[in-house]
Amino acid sequence: MVATAPVLAVVVRRGAAAWLPKVLARLGVGQATTSAAGFAPRRRVLRVLSAPPVVLTAVLILFALVNGLIAGRFGAGLHGGRLLPVADLETTWHDYLAAWHPVGGGTGSPASPSLLVLAVLGAVLGGPSAVAAGLVLFGAPLAGVSAYAATRSLPVSRVRRAVAAGAYALLPAASVSAGQGRLDVVAAHILVPPLIAGIGAVVARPVGQWLPTACLTALGLAVLGAFAPLAHLALIALALVAFVVLPDREARGLRRVAGLAAVVLLSVACLLPWPVVWLQHPEILLHGPGARAVEEPAGAWVLALSPDGSPASLAGALFVVAAVLAVVLGRTRRMVPGAVVAVAGLVLAVLVDVVAAEPISGGVRTTGWTGGPLVLVAAGCAWIAVETHQARLPRSLVSVGVVVLAAASAVAMISGPLRTGRDVATDLPGPLLVLDPGPQPARLVDRTGPRFGDDDLAPVGTAVPWLRRVDDDLQAADPARARGALAAAAARGVAFLAVPDASRLPELAGDLVAEHGRLPDGRRVLRVLLPTSPVELLGPDLARQARTEPAPTPQARPLVVAADLPQVTVRVSEGGAGRALVLGAENEPGWYARIDGRTVPLATAWGHQVAIPLPEHAAEVRVGYTEVPRTALLAVQAGAVLFTLVAALPGRRRAAPA
Secondary structure (H helix, E strand, O other), X not given: OOOHHHHHXXXXXXXXXXXXXXXXXXXXXXXXXXXXXXXXXXXXHHHHHXXXXXXXXXXXXXXXXXXXXXXXXXXXXXXXXXXXXXXXXXXXXXXXHOOOEOOXXXXXXXXXXXXXXXXXXXOOOOOHHHHHHHHHHOHHHHHHHHHHHHOOOOOOOHHHHHXXXXXXXXXXHHHHHHHOOOHHHHHHHHHHHHHHHHHHHHHOOOOOOHHHHHHHHHHHHHHHHHXXXXXXXXXXXXXXXXXXXXXXXXXXXXHHHHHHHHHHHHHHHOOOOHHHHHHHOOHHHHHOOOOOOOOOOOHHHHHHOOOOOOOOHHHHXXXXXXXXXXXXXXXXXXXXXXXXXXXXXXHHHHHHHHOEEOOOOOOXXXXXXXXXXXXXXXXXXXXHHHOOOOOOXXXXXXXHHHHHHXXXXXXXXXXXXXXXXXXXXXXXXXXXXXXXXXXXXXXXXXXXXXXXXXXXXOOOOOHHHHHHHHHHHHOOOOHXXXXXXXXXXXXXXXXXXXXXXXXXXXXXXXXXXXXXXXXXXXXXXXXEOOOOOOEEEEOHHHHHHHHHOOOOXXXXXXXXXXXXXXXXXXXXXXXXXXXXXXXXXXXXXXXEEEEOOEEEOOEEEOOOEEEEXXXXXXXXXXXXXXXXXXXXXXXXXXXXXXXXXXXXXOOOOOOOOO
């Protein structure tokens, strides 16, 4: 997969050379320069600069810059809310490609393809962290430009298209979500309008170069599915409905079927094996990727396009008002598709608001965030409003509405919890167990601290109950429970604990912990003084205890082995019968062990950890986690992505015969 990155870069560069003139023409810039070709250079420049798409883009960029400066969010390591710190390019690639992840005690669950998107874009845009920050801070300009481009086929003026695109870009629900670091809503806000237009072009009017359009739409759907899988499935469902409902009046049935198949199948293939996670853990559809959070139901506020009922987000009701006025003043059949999109988004928002489930990584059972479905509602309402022909609203009323949207969006964006810097130190020499002061269970991460993508990994079945039990014991007032939990954590390789400032754990644990410092957010860091290592050698007596007991005692003293998971090679000397090598990882399918080249069966230690029974004689032990299934799926995904990219490149049109 890493080897395909240069190929992707070449494809993108060649595609940009072919697409750029067409994109400028579709935005209206190219048309302006062509019509002004005979004018003086100064007048030609003024004509271009005053074009509606240029003015729209400039105003929205200024809006984003002012908001970012006021909130102080221009800096390294933007995070907060549902946005965990994003790692550097090398770490992001490793996290996505790895077959096993040391999160929550270890899991072989595939990583979210949102890491792939950030890694690919970060390779040319300054790193994944810069890409994530750019999406959050400049989501409004990107959404405005994409919405304007998506309306190019509508028979309305460029000014009306620009006003509608600007209003859509200032959607308060999207601004609230961006201020809380919800990349799923940001991605939906940017991609939904062009994807709706692409689906319409494929299903309703597959003319000309329909295959590049279908593949480009499939690629955009795949990017959307990487961040917002529920929106991805909703658009696929709308495409299927449109295919069934719309008649095939011009005998293009074969193109329609092929185009729809390309949109659906390629968009899913480009995400492999992530769609399998959707089937196994449907809660990811409800909560989307990002840090776990406890959501407050929106209730009746969804009718005002507000995901949380805050005063700023209530300005989203202007979209509903505009759509209703458009229907009353100038109803037309061309409004029906927009109404279908709006109603579908509203139904989806209600479902997300009433269904509760635990996050995929475990935690408090909660409803979902309605921001993503409300983006669909806003797109449908904007579609209805822009199709009005028989009556026009006064310009003063439209101007007041846009100003109200801008003010509400700015307040919603600035008031979010996003901030720069890091809350967890990156120089700890061992795994870290973070105790959440709120209702969420503890978080077990590697030495770099929590990062984007960790909470999107499905844990092994026994990991979440173990974390909850250890968390409860460490925060209890019973010294025996606290010391027992420390012994269990040490057996998992935990070297440090991050505890709230008011924690009594140092007094309860006594000589089992020592102060190590503080995190930037004020939490205390404690070093575990028990033997801790991801790999431990247990003598015969301790190994027999590990096979029958759920956790070790503080008096247990295993022999630590200097090794890192998942690939371990150890040379053991002669010893007593019954010894075992224990890994600080959950026992799940995929682990294997070879002693002197011969595969041996695995055992379980402390009720859930990987154990390898050792012989009495000296031997070489190799332990690892198989990468074959993950590599095979990555190869299929890479092939699907490359095929879709190449097929999305527009071909040369044949010249008409003389």
